[in-house]
Amino acid sequence: MLRTFARRLRGAIALRLSLQFALLYGVLSALIFAGAYLLARYEVHDWISDQMRSDAEDLAQIQKMKGNMQVVSVVEAMTQVNFETGRIYLLTDADGRRLAGNLGEMPETSLDFILASDLDVATRTDDEVSGYWMRRDTLGDLILYQGTSDHVIFEITEALLIALVLGFVALVVIGAIVGVRVGRLTGDRVSAISAALAAAGRGEMTARVPPEISRPKDDLGQVAASVNDALAQITDLMEAQEMVTAEVAHNLRTPMQHLRQRIEKLRGVAADDRAAALHEIDDILRTFRALLSIAELDGRKTRPETAPLDLGALVRNVAETYAPVTEDVGIALVLDVPDIGPTLRGDRALLVQMLANLIENSVHHATGATYLRLSVQKKETEVTVVAEDDGPGIPAKEIEAVFRRLHRVNPANAGFGIGLGLAMVRAIARVHGGDARASAITGGTRIEVGLRS
Numbered sequence: 001m002l003r004t005f006a007r008r009l010r011g012a013i014a015l016r017l018s019l020q021f022a023l024l025y026g027v028l029s030a031l032i033f034a035g036a037y038l039l040a041r042y043e044v045h046d047w048i049s050d051q052m053r054s055d056a057e058d059l060a061q062i063q064k065m066k067g068n069m070q071v072v073s074v075v076e077a078m079t080q081v082n083f084e085t086g087r088i089y090l091l092t093d094a095d096g097r098r099l100a101g102n103l104g105e106m107p108e109t110s111l112d113f114i115l116a117s118d119l120d121v122a123t124r125t126d127d128e129v130s131g132y133w134m135r136r137d138t139l140g141d142l143i144l145y146q147g148t149s150d151h152v153i154f155e156i157t158e159a160l161l162i163a164l165v166l167g168f169v170a171l172v173v174i175g176a177i178v179g180v181r182v183g184r185l186t187g188d189r190v191s192a193i194s195a196a197l198a199a200a201g202r203g204e205m206t207a208r209v210p211p212e213i214s215r216p217k218d219d220l221g222q223v224a225a226s227v228n229d230a231l232a233q234i235t236d237l238m239e240a241q242e243m244v245t246a247e248v249a250h251n252l253r254t255p256m257q258h259l260r261q262r263i264e265k266l267r268g269v270a271a272d273d274r275a276a277a278l279h280e281i282d283d284i285l286r287t288f289r290a291l292l293s294i295a296e297l298d299g300r301k302t303r304p305e306t307a308p309l310d311l312g313a314l315v316r317n318v319a320e321t322y323a324p325v326t327e328d329v330g331i332a333l334v335l336d337v338p339d340i341g342p343t344l345r346g347d348r349a350l351l352v353q354m355l356a357n358l359i360e361n362s363v364h365h366a367t368g369a370t371y372l373r374l375s376v377q378k379k380e381t382e383v384t385v386v387a388e389d390d391g392p393g394i395p396a397k398e399i400e401a402v403f404r405r406l407h408r409v410n411p412a413n414a415g416f417g418i419g420l421g422l423a424m425v426r427a428i429a430r431v432h433g434g435d436a437r438a439s440a441i442t443g444g445t446r447i448e449v450g451l452r453s
Contacts, residue, residue, distance in 0.1 A: 025171050029164045040156045048133055048148040056137035056144060063139045068099075071139060075100040088121055088132060090145040099142070106145055111136055114147070128154045189213045189220045193227055202435055205235040306345035311383050311451070312337040312376050314348070318355040319374060322363075326372060329363055331389070336375035343376070343383045344453045346432050351451075354428040357421040358387040358447060364421075366391025366445065382434060382450045390444040399438050425449060 055078075063071045075091045079102045082088075089101035098105070104120030111134040119132065132147030192213050199207035208231060209224040315337050326333045355374075362372045369391035377384045394402060401407050403426045406419040425447070426436040433452030438445065 025168065029168060033160050033164050036160055037157055040160075041153050044152050044156070045133060048152075049135070052133075052135045052146050052148060053137075055146065056135065056139070059144060060137070060139050063142065068140070068142055071142060072100045075144070086129075086149050086151055088119070088147045088149075092143045092145075094141045094143070096143075101145075103145065103147075111145075113150075116149070119147075130154070186220060189224070193220075193224050196227060196231070200231055200234070202430070205231065207231065306347055309344055309346050309348060309351065310341055311343045311346075311351070311385065312340060314351055315355060315374055315376055315385065318352055318359070322356070322359045325363060326359065331362065331366070331369050332371045333359075334371050334373040336373060338376065338378075340376075340378055343378055344432070344451055346451065350428045350431070354425050354449065355385070357425050358385070358449070361421050361425075361447070362387065362389045362391065362445075368392065369444070378453070381453060383453045385449045385451070387447045387449075388441065388444060393440045393443070393445050394438060396440060399440065402438055403436060422447070 059071055059074060062074055072091060075089050078087070079089050079100065082102065088103045090098065090103035090106060091100040092098055102122040104122065107114065107118050113131050113133055115131045116129050129149040129151050132149050134145065134147040137144045137146075193209050196207045196209045208228050213221065213224045316335060319333050319335055323333055358374070359372065362369060366372070366389040369389040372387065372389045375386045375388075377386065403422050405423045407423075408419045422436065422438070429436045429449050429451060434450040436447065436449045438447050440446075
């Protein structure tokens with residue numbers, strides 16, 4: 001549970017910021033508390049000093065007007081009305097003999113502040129009193145010691161501390177509630193933006209951030225609107241590129257077919273030269289047909305006409321057809337295909353083309369490979385076809401590029417394929433609601449094609 005909360009806390013920016021502000025408030029409150037305590041202690045001490053000086057001046061006036069006995073009586077009265085030893089008094093004569101008060105004797109220490117434990121107070125000292133601010137005054141031939149407890153400072157400190165703790169707890173709770181609420185709102189909007197980008201990354205260029213998220217004029221709304229604008233521009237550019245590709249392929253295919261027919265009718269040309277020319281023309285026509293097929297697949301808005309298919313049986317059939325081809329180049333075709341019956345709805349012809357391209361990719365480009373393993377794995381929502389060989393592998397920088405049209409990992413091997421095989425595999429996978437991924441494994445290549453089941 002703690003790990004889940006920590007993971008959510010790392011991901012929830014609003015909640016994290018709320019708690020950080022709460023912590024900052026706690027630190028600032030502690031600093032303010034320390035400053036307020038020091039200021040309050042100073043002000044209270046100053047007030048207490050003024051009060052004790054005023055009391056000493058009043059007693060001095062009484063001593064002058066009515067004598068020592070009256071001073072003794074007044075000090076005793078002041079002692080009796082004292083509240084929980086908040087004030088202490090000791091009146092002595094010039095020889096130090098105690099005459100009145102609730103303090104037994106003065107310790108030999110500084111008179112500024114004395115701990116309560118160092119004083120002999122006649123009555124019980126309040127537990128909240130830690131010490132006394134003391135003062136000594138001479139009243140004629142009498143000496144008056146008086147002290148005031150720091151009980152007031154304790155009360156002020158206690159009130160400040162309670163206010164600090166309650167304020168901090170309240171802020172943390174409110175910050176967490178607001179943070180969770182804001183985090184959910186922003187989190188949902190960020191998730192919607194991420195989902196649109198992820199869908200676009202899978203080739204679903206019609207994906208957009210919903211209007212209720214892109215319409216608000218706050219920061220996230222502007223980001224969402226910018227994402228939608230960027231996706232729309234990318235879609236337009238891709239459609240224009242596909243249109244140009246299809247138009248070029250379509251417009252050149254007919255002249256190339258006419259050229260092929262003319263070459264076949266040529267006389268006086270060596271048979272080998274004519275055969276080589278026809279072979280080159282056939283490669284160009286095959287490229288045009290593949291480009292047109294990919295453009296048609298990418299331009300589909302809906303899935304093709306489908307029927308229930310046993311993908312395992314389809315893999316076995318295609319593998320049987322290509323077994324002589326793989327044997328000729330020294331590649332053992334290994335099948336790991338469980339008999340699981342119909343696994344998906346799909347276009348049989350397209351899926352056969354996809355499997356053929358996977359096998360031909362290894363035949364043409366896995367130089368030195370000794371095996372090609374084809375496997376079918378059934379998952380909850382998709383069926384996966386995996387083609388794995390022990391050839392030279394794909395460089396890390398080429399992992400995604402191999403699915404681009406007319407891309408070759410090694411351009412020097414122009415005689416092997418036209419760079420459209422894996423592009424066709426991905427196009428077929430996407431039109432079936434899936435995708436194709438490549439990865440370099442230790443000593444080989446792995447192509448994984450997921451199809452929606």
